[in-house]
Amino acid sequence: MYEEVTGSLMQSYNICKRQVWLMAHQIIPDQEHPYIEMGRLIDDMSYDRDRKKINFENVVIDLVRNDNGNLLVGEVKKSSKAIGSARLQLLFYLYKLKQNGIEAKGQLFFPEERKKIDVRLTSESEAEVVSAINEINDIINMDKAPAFEKIPYCKNCGYKEFCLS
Amino acid sequence: MKKPVYIFSDGELHRKDNTLYFEGESGRKFIPVENTSEIMIFGEVSLNKRFLEFISQSEIILHFFNHYGYYVGSFYPREHLNSGYMILKQAENYIDEKKRLYIAQKFVEGAYRNIRQVLKYYQNRGKNLDDIIYAIERLGDLIAGTSNVNELMAIEGNIREYYYKSFDEILGNCDFEFDARSRRPPKNSLNVLISFGNSLMYTTVLSEIYKTHLDPRIGYLHSTNFRRFTLNLDVSEIFKPIIVDRVIFTVVGKNIIKKDDFDEDAEGLLLKDKGKMAFIEEYENKLKTTINHRSLGNSVSYRRLIRLELYKLEKHLMGEEEYNPFVAQW
Ligand code: SF4
Numbered sequence: 001m002y003e004e005v006t007g008s009l010m011q012s013y014n015i016c017k018r019q020v021w022l023m024a025h026q027i028i029p030d031q032e033h034p035y036i037e038m039g040r041l042i043d044d045m046s047y048d049r050d051r052k053k054i055n056f057e058n059v060v061i062d063l064v065r066n067d068n069g070n071l072l073v074g075e076v077k078k079s080s081k082a083i084g085s086a087r088l089q090l091l092f093y094l095y096k097l098k099q100n101g102i103e104a105k106g107q108l109f110f111p112e113e114r115k116k117i118d119v120r121l122t123s124e125s126e127a128e129v130v131s132a133i134n135e136i137n138d139i140i141n142m143d144k145a146p147a148f149e150k151i152p153y154c155k156n157c158g159y160k161e162f163c164l165s
Numbered sequence: 166m167k168k169p170v171y172i173f174s175d176g177e178l179h180r181k182d183n184t185l186y187f188e189g190e191s192g193r194k195f196i197p198v199e200n201t202s203e204i205m206i207f208g209e210v211s212l213n214k215r216f217l218e219f220i221s222q223s224e225i226i227l228h229f230f231n232h233y234g235y236y237v238g239s240f241y242p243r244e245h246l247n248s249g250y251m252i253l254k255q256a257e258n259y260i261d262e263k264k265r266l267y268i269a270q271k272f273v274e275g276a277y278r279n280i281r282q283v284l285k286y287y288q289n290r291g292k293n294l295d296d297i298i299y300a301i302e303r304l305g306d307l308i309a310g311t312s313n314v315n316e317l318m319a320i321e322g323n324i325r326e327y328y329y330k331s332f333d334e335i336l337g338n339c340d341f342e343f344d345a346r347s348r349r350p351p352k353n354s355l356n357v358l359i360s361f362g363n364s365l366m367y368t369t370v371l372s373e374i375y376k377t378h379l380d381p382r383i384g385y386l387h388s389t390n391f392r393r394f395t396l397n398l399d400v401s402e403i404f405k406p407i408i409v410d411r412v413i414f415t416v417v418g419k420n421i422i423k424k425d426d427f428d429e430d431a432e433g434l435l436l437k438d439k440g441k442m443a444f445i446e447e448y449e450n451k452l453k454t455t456i457n458h459r460s461l462g463n464s465v466s467y468r469r470l471i472r473l474e475l476y477k478l479e480k481h482l483m484g485e486e487e488y489n490p491f492v493a494q495w
Contacts (some may be wrong), residue, residue, distance in 0.1 A: 144484055165461070
């Protein structure tokens with residue numbers, strides 16, 4: 001099964017492998033759940049270059065065109081707790097942009113902590129993204145969804161009722 | 166929370182830009198698109214393609230009922246949740262006779278256990294149901310050993326026959342005597358209520374299926390011919406005793422529906438609109454009633470419980486977890 005890795009799959013990958021598999025198989029149990037909305041917005045964003053700012057839940061992604069014609073992709077997060085996943089997600093966008101011929105720099109903002117972190121697509125971090133993409137593909141190609149294991153995120157997950165029913 | 170809209174009057178359904186309204190004798194009534202899950206049409210209603218297009222886009226299902234209040238059919242907008250994977254799994258479990266039988270048995274088992282639960286409840290309240298429960302339990306023991314769907318259907322039919330006999334004892338109301346199960350159109354008031362309630366149940370389950378990735382045309386107990394919806398009939402079996410039948414016991418027991426709520430016409434007996442509305446009110450209340458759900462750790466409504474049942478079935482089809490039907494605790 002071939003499935004294009006999207007922003008929402010990358011985000012799921014950081015949360016739960018089971019979610020990756022379910023999403024890729026178009027099993028989207030609860031349409032009314034805010035999480036699903038979020039995923040859609042992220043997907044929209046990847047291709048909509050006119051939009052400068054996207055708001056959802058506690059995340060804001062800013063696309064800022066700077067003076068040199070270079071793109072700065074900034075991502076604002078509430079807290080640096082999940083910095084690992086925020087970084088990987090941003091790297092994924094940078095990677096996607098690069099594939100479309102756009103070189104961009106990334107920056108994570110944590111306004112409440114007055115923190116700013118540069119994220120660059122180096123050969124090392126690019127390898128990280130590629131390996132994440134590969135792993136996502138491996139998960140998708142599994143015969144069955146990875147077994148359900150309760151994690152703290154389940155509470156807020158759109159799949160909650162599906163997994164727990 | 167989206168809600169069903171019920172239309173009893175005659176008139177026309179219209180689309181005006183991005184809104185919907187119903188035009189009847191008593192004027193225009195707007196239908197809030199965002200808050201409507203389905204439209205249940207009992208009156209003589211006309212509509213056009215523009216209207217259907219907008220309904221499709223808004224993912225609202227139309228369910229049609231005839232003069233007697235029985236389900237005629239649905240306008241089921243093109244699937245918005247599409248998972249080729251799930252449809253393959255659904256078909257695979259249908260084609261393989263063993264797999265199909267297993268699921269069909271589980272539906273009958275769910276129906277049987279919930280019927281038994283309803284009867285036990287009334288037995289505990291002093292109703293004389295010992296013989297019927299005994300007979301039903303003997304039949305229930307045979308479910309798992311059936312070797313094909315026809316045999317299974319026959320057992321189900323027998324269980325139901327005994328079960329409906331218990332209604333006279335439970336209700337103790339000579340205006341609502343059972344006699345025999347008659348359909349299309351039913352000949353006595355109790356049969357009218359059963360058919361009407363079952364029709365509502367079929368549409369409720371169909372609407373919930375619409376929100377999953379299951380294809381309602383592939384059923385396991387009721388055989389599939391790909392022209393009709395059958396999966397909703399299957400899943401309804403589990404919920405009829407604890408939803409529809411309990412509503413019947415309430416509306417008759419509390420005199421909410423009485424003998425004079427029925428009319429006789431050339432072909433049979435029918436429930437007047439006032440009676441239908443009273444029944445629907447109880448039915449909707451029942452669907453909203455919540456119960457505690459152990460694994461979810463919170464309370465869920467009966468309507469939600471139907472959805473969870475479908476999720477369980479999906480997980481069975483995906484080979485994750487064997488399906489076991491919901492059984493009421495009381
Ligand atoms: S409910 Fe939990 S296990 Fe299921 S997909 Fe969501 S996070 Fe993963």
